[in-house]
Amino acid sequence: xxxxxxxxxxxxxxxxxxxxxxxxxxxxxxxxxxxxxxxxxxxxxxxxxxxxxxxxxxxxxxxxxxxxxxxxxxxxxxxxxxxxxxxxxxxxxxxxxxxxxxxxxxxxxxxxxxxxxxxxxxxxxxx
Numbered sequence: 267x268x269x270x271x272x273x274x275x276x277x278x279x280x281x282x283x284x285x286x287x288x289x290x291x292x293x294x295x296x297x298x299x300x301x302x303x304x305x306x307x308x309x310x311x312x313x314x315x316x317x318x319x320x321x322x323x324x325x326x327x328x329x330x331x332x333x334x335x336x337x338x339x340x341x342x343x344x345x346x347x348x349x350x351x352x353x354x355x356x357x358x359x360x361x362x363x364x365x366x367x368x369x370x371x372x373x374x375x376x377x378x379x380x381x382x383x384x385x386x387x388x389x390x391x392x393x
Contacts, residue, residue: 269296270383273314275307275321275330276349285320285375292380294387304328304336311337316344318386320370320379323350323357331364338365345386349375 272295276282282300289295299314301307303325311319319337321330334346347368348361361369367386370378 268294268387270294270318270386271296271298271314271316272318272320272383273297273299273301273307273310273316273344275301275304275310275319275325275333277302277322277325281322281372285379288376289379292383294380294383304330304333307333308336311344312340315342318383319344319346321346321348321366323348323352323361331360334361334364334366347379347382349379 272289274282274285274297286297290297298316299310301310305328307319307321321333323330330348337343337346346366347370348366349370349372350357351372353371358369368382370382
């Protein structure tokens with residue numbers, strides 16, 4: 267089975283623990299690392315070369331939108347999904363403008379995240 271090498275990025279450590287616990291129960295996902303703000307996400311993404319980053323929108327030092335823009339400028343950038351409680355048309359538009367492939371509402375994270383990963387795997391196998 268193909269696994270998606272995944273980096274989790276969030277400044278809320280309890281949320282990261284829950285996300286890791288949820289995601290490791292799915293055989294499609296391999297968690298390769300964590301970062302706690304956008305600056306760290308850029309460094310970790312460069313060194314670990316994940317295929318997928320699930321990143322918080324609002325974080326100290328550098329938020330998910332700016333980090334996404336900079337990661338997408340790297341060679342062979344990963345798919346980036348932004349996760350946030352701020353779920354409205356404006357925030358979803360900002361997410362699309364910086365090049366993220368998806369948006370996950372944190373209130374429905376447990377239901378939506380694995381569907382997005384499975385969609386990514388289907389799209390990869392179609393190539």
